[in-house]
Amino acid sequence: MSNRKEDATYTMGRTQAETDRLIRQSKLYSSLTRRMLKQAGLGRGMKVLDIGSGAGDVAMAAAELVGPEGQVVGVDVNGEILKTARARVRQAGWTHVEFVEGDAGTLELGNDFDALIGRFVLMYLADPTETLSQLSKRLRPGGIVAFHEIGFNPNRLPYAIDTPLADKLVDWTVGVFKQSGARGNLAYRLYGTFVDAGLPEPRLEYTALGGGEPGWPGYQYVADSVQSVLPLLEHFGIATAEEADLATLPERLRADVAATKSAIVLPMTVMAWTRLPEDGG
């Protein structure tokens, strides 16, 4: 499509550290995503399209639900990260998951999918409504659409602790997503995105993960995420490596939690899922 809008600069970067971060991130969010996929109706024997597969965690969760009699096709523009996804699937001994390099908005795929799914991807697309609308045409009647997205809105970004470090993290996160052109607000508008794409009204669930205990993986997750966006934080003049001080960031957050006796609440995520009519109309 020649008149297609350009995607945003991919905010999180494409390094091996970012791939590793995605795998660790998935450990935090996998139970929520799996629950959504189950509630949406993913089940044995289905053929599933996962867009923005990254290191493959959502595709692998779907592969478990559909079983070896089903099939999962994962798509990502980043061919490099798909090497990790393929290696993980091989290691699991699965042959019913494949990954295809390409843009979810333009890639030619089959028209016989039972489900279209994704996590933390719609916000990076040039036109999420158009992509959802086009991709849902690849579904069979009664097909499932289920997405788990994350929101970065200055007024609704919690982190909960009220400290100068938490304030900075909010400013950096909101700033870098905004300046890179990603849609930090998409999670709050996911309902409208589904409806505008011509999909039946979705069910929605908003959830924010939180923690405060010393061993909580969220401290490292915040530092990992800052590490991935650091090149853009510096590029846009939002923060420097010295200010971010990644090596001490988890410890400083832990100390803030101990001093304020408040939990850290991570950015809110939204899960939205729906089903096309059985008659295909």
Ligand SMILES: C[S@@+](CC[C@H](N)C(=O)[O-])C[C@H]1O[C@@H](n2cnc3c(N)ncnc32)[C@H](O)[C@@H]1O
């Ligand atoms: C934040 S990662 C999420 C990965 C995975 N869904 C997960 O939850 O672990 C977003 C992924 O979407 C991919 N992506 C961004 N724009 C895309 C597009 N237009 N088509 C396909 N993949 C895209 C990125 O390369 C990246 O791997």
